[in-house]
Amino acid sequence: MLSSVAVIGPPRAAAMPAKRLQDCEICPARGFNICGAMRREDLDHVAAAKSPLRLAAGRTLVSEGEPATHFFNVTEGALKTYKLMPDGRRQVTGFLFAGDLLGLACDDTYTFSSEALTDASLCAFPRRQFERLLETFPRMERQLLTMASNELAAAQDQMVLLGRKSAPEKVASFLLMLAGRQERLGRPRDRLRLAMTRSDIADYLGLTTETVSRNMTILRHRGCIELEASGMVRLSDRDLLEELAEGAE
Amino acid sequence: MLSSVAVIGPPRAAAMPAKRLQDCEICPARGFNICGAMRREDLDHVAAAKSPLRLAAGRTLVSEGEPATHFFNVTEGALKTYKLMPDGRRQVTGFLFAGDLLGLACDDTYTFSSEALTDASLCAFPRRQFERLLETFPRMERQLLTMASNELAAAQDQMVLLGRKSAPEKVASFLLMLAGRQERLGRPRDRLRLAMTRSDIADYLGLTTETVSRNMTILRHRGCIELEASGMVRLSDRDLLEELAEGAE
DNA sequence: CGCTACGTTGAGAACAATCAACCCCGGTGG
């Protein structure tokens, strides 16, 4: 499975802990991801287990139904996860950014597919080794449980969106969600890049591309947002956006 | 918060381990829940931390936004969890049966409300004590992580349902989901009780009661199901139901 | 014996999907 992606540096087992440790120390996602909970002196154990991974935009990382060989941690870039119905209908279940996990929810096969939206960097942990890591470092397991809990809460928010929000509410909520996540990564709060296509957004919100597009236009005319070049969006009236997201018309 | 529910037996701290152990040994949900991973000789530690709890049908267990004081494990009966929008729209995020967890996904306050559908029994763990339990028994923490992962996978399935399935597909999927869960609890595979109202089902599927009702009728006319007295449903043609659930018309 | 909550069915309205046209942009090849 990993043969289908560009691996930088061969996966030599526990060879160069010093260099690896440095990898982790300069990791742009430290503080957001599972390693954030690790003591500095234990970090080389993590570094030894992981393989760094670069993935070009558009490449598939994992496919639904394939054997779940690895656990991943995004350090840079953006990915989407999605599920397909037999007839091709698609539901995008999430967008992943630096610090996000991938590959937790699975038995022996992945229950979803994942694809890079931009060039991305990840840490790949072979499942077996990752589990040994968790046994050795309870702090890490605890951190993982916390992150899984947060994902569960986010999933329930998404159920509200999918089940009970109107199209305009969905689009407004989506923009605010993205803005919130970017902000948590230290990016500007009122300006964000839409790395995903309208089609990705539509499949995330349970809409069609046309409906997403129309509602973006409406938000633009209302003065909530400005669409700039190459997918940049400026949130000019966040308060109004927040009202729209919860149903005040 | 617990004062609003009927507690059988006062929550005396670590008083009668012998009796408590027996409680756990006869627990109808052992094998399904977090205690299933515990060694028999460690079970009294769990028993000491928990307060058994009985909840009458219709009673509220927790409310969204309230301080999250306890973690719960259902041992008997059925509950629903739901979220409300400011204007009263409701999304039922899940139905809970014996073995299911409640109260995991939260910071300091609950992110959802929960209400009993039938008379129910639960184990209530004060959060602090529960966390100490997890630190002491890594097997239990591991089990919790596994269960959280499974919930996450289920949540993604639900997103597909909410975002991409038609009303008939939603209703068929719902019946099959319930049947599957009953079966896992050792109940008959082709006959089940709908403990929830049409309104609960509608809010779970992102539909209205009318649409649920209409589609139940259609399934009945197609010979998939038979509606019997007091909410009993017989799944007479499971294969057809499975086709309908995935979009074969 | 009515009351109320729940469930079913019908008629019409509304929202989002579908079908279709068009624009823009970047890449490719004549």
Add this chain to the structure above:
DNA sequence: CCACCGGGGTTGATTGTTCTCAACGTAGCG
């Protein structure tokens, strides 16, 4: 250089599924 192509995005006209509003049936309960 420019014509062509294809993917992504926007906008318009029409269709259709689901919602809304309304009536009625039924079962449980004081």
